[in-house]
Structure formats: structure tokens, C-alpha cells
Amino acid sequence: MNAVDNAAEYRADVSRYRRDFRRYLQELSWADQWRAVSFTSAEDELAFGSKVLAELYAQGWNRLGWPVEVGGLGGDEIHRAVYYEEIGAAMLPIPAQHWTLETLGPALIHFAPDLASQYLSGYLDGSEWWGQSFSEPESGSDLASLRTRASVDGDELVINGQKIWTSQGPTARRVVALVRTGTPESRHRGLTMVLVDTDTPGVTVRPIALASGRRELAEIFFDDVHVPRERVIGEIDGGWAVTMYLMQYERGMYGYAVLNKAMTELGRLREYMVTAGSTADRARFGEIYIQVVCAQARTAETVRRLARGEIVGPESSVDKLLFGTAEKAVNDLVLDVRRDQMVGGRPDVDAAELDSLRAEWWYTRAGTVMGGSAEVQRGIIADHLLRLPKEKR
Structure with a gap:
């Protein structure tokens, strides 16, 4: 039994999706291992979550609720809610990759469908995950005061600045960064959202050890980082609209x-x-x-x-x-x-x-x-x- 073969029925009848996904989890041969697993590092937790997502993706269960164009099987947010409900009801830990996927994925689909179709399937199958790179030193809840600067240079953006508290930053394949393309006085009207690969020259990732000792967050430095303009999510100076759209999913x-x-x-x-x-x-x-x-x-x-x-x-x-x-x-x-x-x-x-x-x-x-x-x-x-x-x- 898998969701790929029954996707059309599940899109039309979410209760059937719930029933069959519940049965799949009940019959899963390694469910006890998944249920009992504990970790001593964030890296190990994400590595295990990657394996879980790869299996669920192959069977199609975590693809309901995501558009076909990005590797999903169609459906809507109700399907994703049911997915979390059934994992929780089975007393299984939700893979940590979902925390940032639920925040960043919908905004990418809405504002940058080409980027979403190119990269989101890798997020869904657990082969990569991304960090949310918004906060800066002295700019936490007040995102309109961000100072990380991106200059438009032909077909590229050149980014300089520093981010902090980047979620899943130490192991993230990419980050969604909110940068300033306007003047400091432009506040929220001069911000731009951009997708940046963490192996791009000039990107330095420094893991932050929390009080628990786990390295779940990171500080990220951008030193003359060149990013293709097609990596912009939405429009230049339109990052605030992307942020507000993203926030409704984050909450x-x-x-x-x-x-x-x-x-x-x-x-x-x-x-x-x-x-x-x-x-x-x-x-x-x-x-x-x-x-x-x-x-x-x-x-x-x-x-x-x-x-x-x-x-x-x-x-x-x-x-x-x-x-x-x-x-x-x-x-x-x-x-x-x-x-x-x-x-x-x-x-x-x-x-x-x-x-x-x-x-x-x-x-x-x-x-x-x-x-x-x-x-x-x-x-x-x-x-x-x-x-x-x-x-x-």
C-alpha cells in the first residue's frame, strides 16, 4: 500500500488518506525504532529525519498537500495537517526538517514557482533542508531594521553582512535570507528575499552551541557573495510581502x-x-x-x-x-x-x-x-x- 498509486482518491477524500496512512504507520516494520529513537546531537537527529522522509517520500505519504510541480501529489494544507496528526497519534517524532519546510516552502511556491519546482522535491525527500536566515545582531523582531546589504550588479546580487539564529543553519544546504536592497530609511519597503546556497564562495557558517550543547542554530556571514538574480523570491524590494505571506504559515x-x-x-x-x-x-x-x-x-x-x-x-x-x-x-x-x-x-x-x-x-x-x-x-x-x-x- 502506498500513496502514489492512490493519490487521486486521497486528494478527493482526505478521510481515506487519514485511514490508510494510519494503517501504514501501524504496519510499519521499523515504527518501534522510529518511536523510541533519541539523539545527543542536532546533526544526528536531522540525519535520522532524512532517512524517515526518504522512505515516506518513496511511498508518497508526505507528498500529499504539496503541488505536483514541486514533487508533491496534490491536495492542500488539510492533507498536511492530517499527516502531522497521524504521526503524532502514532507517538512518532515528527522529522525536524518539517519545521522549516512548513515555513519556507509555501512562500517559495507562491512567489518563486520556478525555484520551487527546481528545489523543493529535494526538501520533501529528505536529501536537503534549508535555514531561515532573517535575524541579525541588534535586529530580532524588528526585521525592518535589517542591515545585511545586497547590491544589484547586472544579473547578480552581491550580499554582504551577518545573520544570526539561523534555524538548522549548521547543516542547511541553502538558506532563505532577507536582505536590504534599498536605503536604511526605506525600512520594510527596501527588503528582498533570496535563496542562497551555503557552499557559495563568501558564505561562512558558524554553528551556535545552545545551552543544551546542541548546534541547532548558526551565525552566517556573507562576504561579497554573488547570487544569480533568478534566486530572488518575489521581487527586488518586495521581500516584506514575502515575509508577511511566510509568517501566516510559520504561525x-x-x-x-x-x-x-x-x-x-x-x-x-x-x-x-x-x-x-x-x-x-x-x-x-x-x-x-x-x-x-x-x-x-x-x-x-x-x-x-x-x-x-x-x-x-x-x-x-x-x-x-x-x-x-x-x-x-x-x-x-x-x-x-x-x-x-x-x-x-x-x-x-x-x-x-x-x-x-x-x-x-x-x-x-x-x-x-x-x-x-x-x-x-x-x-x-x-x-x-x-x-x-x-x-x-
């Missing part, structure tokens, strides 16, 4: 996938609490479960809107605020329930499992900061949705 599809991951983490924690006879945190577990379900309901509506082709504006900040705080709450609960193991370790518990739990907790410390801090999201909600009076500064 919608990405958020929905993250919340399915959070549900899996809660499911594993529940099993541990039952086995260990833990009763002290049951009420808190229930409260956090409800918090995750509510965030899921919100992001599910955003996914439905995206599937209908609607543009999701500032209201996506509500999604970002809800799923960021819910993800953090889940991992705080995991730490509190398993604190003796996570802090001191135990000889009877797999060291890689504990390392993964610690790394996840550390990473979620940034969950309400990266992609626009919680305070910025509250400000957007106050200004654009609730129309509250402007804050006095």
Missing part, C-alpha cells in the same frame, strides 16, 4: 505541527506518570492538556483558512502566542515530573533519552521569543485586533 501550519508534537510529548509523559505512580501533577497535566487543545483548535482554523486560499493577517499573532506558551508549558511539566532524572541522570534510564528531554526543554525557553517575541505578538493583537490605545513610551 499556522508550523504551529499546528508543533502542537501535535506537544500532544505526543504529553502522551509519553502520561505513560511515565502512570508507570511511576505519579499523582502530584495530575491536575496540572489536565490544565496543560486543555491549553494545548485550545491552541490546536485555534491553529486548526488558521489551517482551514490557508486551505481555502485566504490570507491570514495580524490575527495569526494569536496563534503564535498560544502555541508558543503551550509548548513551553508542556516542557516545564516534563521537567517538573522527571526532574530527578533530567537534572541528575539515572543509570536505569537511557542517557540519550534524557539528553533529548533536556535539549527540548532548553529550546522551548526561546519558544516565546523566536519568530517574534510574545510581547511583540501582544502588541500586534492590541494594536490591530483590539484597537486599544497606543502605549505611551
